[in-house]
Amino acid sequence: MAVNSDMMRGMAEPIILKLLNHKKMYGYEIIKVVNEKTGNAFQWKEGTLYPCLHRLEADGLIQSEWEIADNGKPRKYYTLTKKGQAEMAAKVEEWSHFAQAVNTLLFA
Amino acid sequence: MAVNSDMMRGMAEPIILKLLNHKKMYGYEIIKVVNEKTGNAFQWKEGTLYPCLHRLEADGLIQSEWEIADNGKPRKYYTLTKKGQAEMAAKVEEWSHFAQAVNTLLFA
């Protein structure tokens, strides 16, 4: 049921931004949520997520702050910036166009 | 209106196989058809297509034969093999799962 990794290309970014637009999250949590919500069609690992998070923060689309969880473990929570919100909207729009184009070619 | 190239990753293959499943086509024709059908959301160039065609042929998913067109220009026509048909079906199925997963994350 796992999906080809090539198709993942360029999708981690909009997905992360969309999730963070809903609420602040920490990295490990994002991995779990993505994998769970897709019924493990996506199987993100750390090597997929963390470089992307750091890239997004470097670009000013998200920002982070450390918090200590109830279990005593430090977590790095990410929130969306204004710039990130705009980028998120643009990326979601782009996905719509892309998916429509692919569907036209594959099913029309 | 042009779509991010990153999202293209891994999609040239299923699209080409799907088109060739309908009828035999030559490279330059595929480029024109894809760009036109997507309203130029996709803007394939030679550097996108030919390496992919060669890869597919090397993998035994398509096969080629030269023909001389009415305008005198030689064209390399590609047709789908049995193996290619199976791969096409699998890839289209994979796209469906992938798109559904993304939609769940972006719109749910």
Add this chain to the structure above:
DNA sequence: AATGATACATAGACAGACGATGCATAATAA
């Protein structure tokens, strides 16, 4: 004479996802 369309091809650069690995702690299982 110059440009664009047709039609093939490749070489090098780029960049994102992945696998593997690392550290550290706590809880659970054998």
Add this chain to the structure above:
DNA sequence: TTATTATGCATCGTCTGTCTATGTATCATT
């Protein structure tokens, strides 16, 4: 007791498909 799993961060090197640029060649158009 010991081993494994889960949590939570991180990075390094590999892989590979796409893009830009370039090349050849012919023909029609400007």
